[in-house]
Amino acid sequence: MTPDAADGDLAIESRALTKVFGSQRAVDGIDLAVPRGSVFGFLGPNGTGKTTSIRMMLGLVRATSGDVRVLGEPMPDRLRDVLPRVGALVEGPAFYPFLSGEANLRRFDSADRHASPATRRARVASALERVGLSAAASKKAGAYSLGMKQRLGIANALLQPRELLVLDEPTNGLDPQGTREVRHLVRSFAAEGTTVFVSSHLLAEVEQICTHAAIMSAGALVAQGSLAELRGAGQSSVRVSTPDPGAAAAVLVRFGLTPALSEPASASAEVSALLPDRAATDTGGRIDIDDILPALVRAGVRVRGFVVEEPSLEDRFVALTGEGFDVVR
Structure with missing residues (x-):
């Protein structure tokens, strides 16, 4: 059990x-x-x-x-x-x-x-x-x-x-x-x-x-x-909306993250990265999420949006099964 x-x-x-x-x-x-x-x-x-x-x-x-x-x-x-x-x-x-x-x-x-x-x-x-x-x-x-x-x-x-x-x-x-x-x-x-x-x-x-x-x-x-x-059991992620995606990505890299850039929407683009799982973060002390936003501001990144997305039950389901809820056997 x-x-x-x-x-x-x-x-x-x-x-x-x-x-x-x-x-x-x-x-x-x-x-x-x-x-x-x-x-x-x-x-x-x-x-x-x-x-x-x-x-x-x-x-x-x-x-x-x-x-x-x-x-x-x-x-x-x-x-x-x-x-x-x-x-x-x-x-x-x-x-x-x-x-x-x-x-x-x-x-x-x-x-x-x-x-x-x-x-x-x-x-x-x-x-x-x-x-x-x-x-x-x-x-x-x-x-x-x-x-x-x-x-x-x-x-x-x-x-x-x-x-x-x-x-x-x-x-x-x-x-x-x-x-x-x-x-x-x-x-x-x-x-x-x-x-x-x-x-x-x-x-x-x-x-x-x-x-x-x-x-x-x-x-x-x-x-x-x-x-x-x-x-x-899933992974959290951080998402930054900014007109300075290159500079934002460079800051995330300094935190040991692997950023991904989306296509720009109007004047802004989104830069996102998966965060280490909580167990690794808690025991290794490698990343304090609260430090990321101040670091972006210090680097001159114009932050239009900053979101830490927690894993959802849907994320967990898809990770386990590879299926969506429209699947019927």
Whole structure:
């Protein structure tokens, strides 16, 4: 396991988890470690095995090999004990189109052997209110927009208190306002102590709501850890906008950097250079970034812009996989 967490501190843990369909290895021996209390982003292009992995975690399909534990229990062996503690929205919600949103939730709640009939009405009303569907509670689910169906699916996952929420592409089909609402919901779940596992192909969503992430590529797990760890594995860069690119490049060279010049835009050009990785900088003391701008000014460089760009999750993903998020296997 990559994260340094004891087994009891993990909400989800898999070892060599593998699923093969015929000749296709959909999930290839993943070792996943999801810390309790985290908002964990399961990241990768569509078609890389994320949903298949989730289905194995929840006991919906049996793994070809390997094992997985959810909330400390082996799955699917302890499925009956684990699933009441887990709320899930996987592969989009499915509802009876001729029933209202409220009636659908009542039907699903009545199928839960742990749910008390005496408090059903209150639970359903509370779940609908939390996802912003109270006004549409009596509307038939078949007339719901895709975004409303997504929110109804999240409401279904909230009918009982949950230790773990598993949300597969929860913002699919949502407009910007709906996306913000789901983002707020996820943060509120985490604030209450619930572990939230979010599968997504949207980098921006993961960066805004998650504390940890794992990156999938072609069925394999290529990286995982806190967002800070994943970003920190990349390289920062410095970018200078100036009408004196030659002089700026000479200053960067004196700092031991290798500058690159872009084509001039109007009266200015951009000079950029990769910075040494943080570990080398911290231990070797070779470059203090704060010294670069004063050195440029002392050299008479007319600085129109100076930016230190930190590595992003997108940079890390592309470096690991060589793929963009439009890739589908």
